[in-house]
Amino acid sequence: MGDQGVWGRSAWPVWNQARPGSRAAHIRGVVVLSLLLLWPLWEALRPDGEWPEPTAVRIAIGAATVLYAAGWLGAMIAGVRLPPRRRILLVGAMFALAAVAALLRNGPLYLGHAGAFSFVLAVAAWLLPARWGVLLGLGTWAVQALARWTAPGPVHWEDVGGLVPGIVIPVAVTLLIRLVVQLGQAREEIEVLAAAAERDRLARDLHDVLGHSLTTITVKAGLARRVLESGGDPEQALAELRDVERLSRQAHTEVRLTVSGRRRPSLAAELAGARAALRAAGISAVLPPSADHVPAELAEPFAYVLREGVTNVIQHSGATRCEVLLGDDWLEVRDNGPGPGPGPRQDAARPGNGLCGLAERLRAVGGRIEAGPLPAGGFRLRASRA
Structure with missing residues (x-):
């Protein structure tokens, strides 16, 4: 002892x-x-x-x-x-x-x-x-x-x-x-420690859930507004507004499940959501066709990494193209954006809440998170099992 x-x-x-x-x-x-x-x-x-x-x-x-x-x-x-x-x-x-x-x-x-x-x-x-x-x-x-x-x-x-x-x-x-x-x-x-850990879990999960959902809602609402202001197809605007309503209900459900600790994200669902969110933001998306080959213990943390990465591409990158690469034990989110901006594009010595939360999730499965600019321009967020 x-x-x-x-x-x-x-x-x-x-x-x-x-x-x-x-x-x-x-x-x-x-x-x-x-x-x-x-x-x-x-x-x-x-x-x-x-x-x-x-x-x-x-x-x-x-x-x-x-x-x-x-x-x-x-x-x-x-x-x-x-x-x-x-x-x-x-x-x-x-x-x-x-x-x-x-x-x-x-x-x-x-x-x-x-x-x-x-x-x-x-x-x-x-x-x-x-x-x-x-x-x-x-x-x-x-x-x-x-x-x-x-x-x-x-x-x-x-x-x-x-x-x-x-x-x-x-x-x-x-x-x-x-x-x-x-x-x-x-x-x-x-x-006391258990209460603090639960508060940290709620803060991390709510950040991950609401950050992506609110970003997608904002993008789709803005797209509907632009369509209506430009005199475009009202049906397209209505479709985007219906998506906003659906995403709002979905976010409400996810918040309830997060608070109760019963939320389990799906990597396949996150790929579909990323495709829709990038399309609404006018960003060209290159995504893997499926995530069936990813081990079960990595699917959940990779889902959070994908959600956070796509959210920050939409919010902060100014990119026109986003590519998601997926292996058996690694995942990368790349974009061609010009600027560093906030969020995961911060200096690695000063990671934001999103990166800190992702790092905690990956440590639990023996993984790690890497984020930084690419030599040819753009930004890369990589999660892998060490």
């Missing part, structure tokens, strides 16, 4: 900021954490006369315990906003407070108490890389076992083994909670 994930060497936990709607959940978390402190505070401050220490020592123990509890609560709530160096200093300070409280309470022997460092180990597992938390737990167990070993009297191995729950439980439970929180954050991030 390397440096990534909970067990990465440098996997410092980074928590998302609380959302505005999670204030109640944040308050509940603070209350739950505060309740967990009742036991250590009671142990340190109970006035039951069982402790032989003087009053001043008991006050010092109480002060150290209160600081320890406040530090633990603040570390669990706000420590996640600190940079790594301050987190290390915070954990070190809490270890020092825990050691001071243990030494004041019962001398070096209490350093070997099973719960003396439980809370600070939970903080370490919450704020530090998981490996660090586990290593600190092992180190704490070693120190506690050594304290038991050096204390007067016989050493019972069951006492040394009894230290393990006080180490394992806080570290394991905290790491489990941390993992659950990180999984929740990952789910939220996946939802």
Whole structure:
């Protein structure tokens, strides 16, 4: 897994900021954490006369315990906003407070108490890389076992083994909670990325669908207007207007299918549409007779390439001739237009939305897109499988 994930060497936990709607959940978390402190505070401050220490020592123990509890609560709530160096200093300070409280309470022997460092180990597992938390737990167990070993009297191995729950439980439970929180954050991030990807898909597909449809509608409406203005054949103008109506309905249907993600373009249909659009624009078209030999996985992206290429020939090229060449795993749209213009005729270092969308589609099938001027003049848009 390397440096990534909970067990990465440098996997410092980074928590998302609380959302505005999670204030109640944040308050509940603070209350739950505060309740967990009742036991250590009671142990340190109970006035039951069982402790032989003087009053001043008991006050010092109480002060150290209160600081320890406040530090633990603040570390669990706000420590996640600190940079790594301050987190290390915070954990070190809490270890020092825990050691001071243990030494004041019962001398070096209490350093070997099973719960003396439980809370600070939970903080370490919450704020530090998981490996660090586990290593600190092992180190704490070693120190506690050594304290038991050096204390007067016989050493019972069951006492040394009894230290393990006080180490394992806080570290394991905290790491489990941390993992659950990180999984929740990952789910939220996946939802955000999925929404962004869906927006990109809609923008790309609507650009491809509406760009060609609106261009063809504009060309045919302009042709009908010119026929009527020149006193030409009204039937020709009516035919073009009928095509405009048909294309408008078709575009409406395609937009609905695009939004629902059910639109699947046909390369054969795009060839027929390209022929009609180029004819209406007064551009001589040289198109392949069929697209049956194109593999199924390339037919859809090639359909988008053909639609985008023909659209930009009509809109930007100023060409009088457009040629479409089609192989088993490649497609070219060529024209004899004079100028670079916008759209795919931009400089390759600054591709437009159309080229970027085509490049994404072709990458999905192991292909690539190329666009640039031809040596003898004109422009070429080529899609191929690498």
